[in-house]
Amino acid sequence: MHQFLNRLIGKPGPVIARFRGIGLLAGILASCVGVSSAYATGIDAGGIGHKSGQKQAFEMQKDIPSDARLMMVAAATQGNANAKPVRVPDARFFLQLQGDVTAPAGTRVIDADLFDVDSAQVAEWRDAGIYPICYMSAGSYEDWRPDAGQYPKSVLGNDYEGWPGEKWLDIRQIARLASIIKARLDLCREKGFMGVDPDNIDGYLTKTGFNLSRDDALRFVRWMASEAHKRGLTIGQKNAPDMVRDLAGVLDFAITESPVTFDHAHYFAPYVAQHKPVFAIEYLTDDGAIRDFCRQMVERGFQGINASQALDGSNYYCNE
Template sequence: MRHTARAILLALALSLALAGCSGTEPEDGRWQPGPGLDWQWQLDSRVDPSVDVPVYDIDGFENTAADVARLHRDGRKVICYVNVGAWEDFRPDRAAFPKSVLGEENGWAGERWLDIRKLSVLRPIMERRFDMCRGKGFDAVEPDLVEGYNNDTGFPLSATDQLRYNRVIADIAHDRGLSVGLKNDLPQIPQLLSDFDFAVNEECAQYDECAELTPFVAAGKAVFHVEYAVPTGRFCAESRRLNLSSMQKRLELGVWRKPC
């Protein structure tokens, strides 16, 4: 009996350890990444699967279902990067966006801010994009540029407009069984925490903002964080204290990474 009980306890411990490697599955089946997970973020070209981490965040358009399946075979969870806040002239669905929703350039080549108030126009486009992510087998979505209200978009966007749009984006993901991350948009974390399953952040250490992400960690949700200009020696101690999933990357987001 003692040997049987010990075997059960060991099996349970192993199960919990494996769950901690890539997160948990809530009752509705969506993946819930937990704090402290190591990750790779590669948006520059097709994914290189050689990095030994439990989570990959890769471009939804540039990678195939076979690429996602390969990562799954290696035991990875895979996040689908999709730009939901700006039009990109290099995407195959670029013609689906009417000129009326295209605003100012956002500083990246070939990109223009979107008028996120036009939900009747943008929602079906984003639904098709998230359908693509689901169809390729992704576990989650990273919707980019969800803080247009704090930028010179060419439109009079308000914080209320942004909250409405971000919640619509989260709903689109959840309706498809996909987890969804809140990208940056730190001021709206208190209002959006319950709508998003994890956070993705750029440069919170450089701007002394990392503590603002702690509500996600306190809720058992991962914070996937990168710095570009700040070396690891200047932010990793705090990242470990806050239980963030932190690394240094180059701005082009290729394969190179230097994790904490």
């Protein structure tokens, strides 16, 4: 976690391990200077997660965890060029990235971890009319993930500050990352998710160990969007406000953290103008501040929630 955020809210708990983009906020806001207020974007989410079962052998081996077997099948699956993504509902959003995920009544869109949720759970959500989105870190390496051994050393950069076992990726090397990202998108689809929440696309705003640029990030995100859409998946923007003017017409929704606290909500206008949902998240504790946040989100046409910093599903909904 960036020291800037630590000074603001103190030492973060497991929560921000999942949604960490605020850690890059100083750089993000600085990058937005001169960007028209008609443009919009968010602040990001990440994931510390727990160690998953490692991929050991072939699908037929019964001692491999079911998700690892499924991942091996997904990795061998070609994208379906004829698949058509289903529009994300502009409706009540539920976020839970820690613990057993249980969506409350009224949930229409859910964001949950790609590896921590199994296909049976996703099927239950879809049967209940809920639109499931898979969370994955696209711009960082996490050593607890089952595919961690597939990352070549050449793409691994500086440690992600504050999170042991995580490193920034050289997203310029799409050719070296392609098989890993594609396998994750395949897994997302095979599990039944309908959309993708790609984290850490804004490494160019921090010290990654690579000379990343905004153009590098745009190239990487556009490539991911193409691959997601081939598989019939929608894909959202996670943060990087200065990229909204280029991505709002390409991506399908946006997720932003602390848009009122850090005064960047107005950058999301293009998504709303294109009838694409913006899911806004705050971590406020003062009742008055929560009411003000919700008032602004309703006025802007966002789906707003005030979440527990444990990201345990304890959400207050603005649009009830």
